[in-house]
Amino acid sequence: MRLKVVIIIIGLIFLSVGAFAQKSTQSKSKLMLNGKKVYDMYCQACHQADGNGVPRLNPPLAGTVYVTGSKTRLIDIVLNGLTDPLEINGEEYNNPMAAHSFLTDQQIADVLTYIRNSFGNKAGVVTTAEVKKQRAKK
Numbered sequence: 001m002r003l004k005v006v007i008i009i010i011g012l013i014f015l016s017v018g019a020f021a022q023k024s025t026q027s028k029s030k031l032m033l034n035g036k037k038v039y040d041m042y043c044q045a046c047h048q049a050d051g052n053g054v055p056r057l058n059p060p061l062a063g064t065v066y067v068t069g070s071k072t073r074l075i076d077i078v079l080n081g082l083t084d085p086l087e088i089n090g091e092e093y094n095n096p097m098a099a100h101s102f103l104t105d106q107q108i109a110d111v112l113t114y115i116r117n118s119f120g121n122k123a124g125v126v127t128t129a130e131v132k133k134q135r136a137k138k
């Protein structure tokens, strides 16, 4: 009798862990989908669909430390734009990037999650709370 109860409880635990895991992968793919929409509309023209940019004009987003490194620096780039000369993969980039602070916290979180997990990149998600906090610092 007691054994049966234990087996049932263990079964329930497995079921709920499975459901949770499924839910979190679902929401990540939803973030990625929404992020791609923002990317296609606001970033792709310069950084290109494959994230490789345009040599000497617009830097790549594939495998750069700016994309996969510090989240606060990355959020700031979208909120404030960027004018510092950059050197990425041996190419120099001097064109300024305009601020995109008109995007919502949600759009910025989604697009950054998207670029951090596309073009061969693999890095953590960016949340709306993180964007909100960074925006408040301005």
Ligand code: HEC
Residues within 6 Å of the ligand: 039, 042, 043, 044, 045, 046, 047, 057, 058, 059, 060, 061, 064, 065, 066, 067, 074, 077, 078, 082, 083, 084, 085, 086, 088, 093, 094, 095, 096, 097, 098, 100, 111, 112, 115
């Ligand atoms: C009009 C062209 C243009 C658009 C649109 C644009 N960027 Fe940029 N981006 C640039 C340029 C040019 C630089 C380099 C700026 C510099 O050298 O200071 C840059 C730099 C960056 C960098 C840091 C360098 C790197 O390659 O890792 C990131 C990250 C970035 N952009 C992300 C984005 C995201 C996300 C969007 C869309 C929300 C976006 N950009 C929209 C032109 C653009």
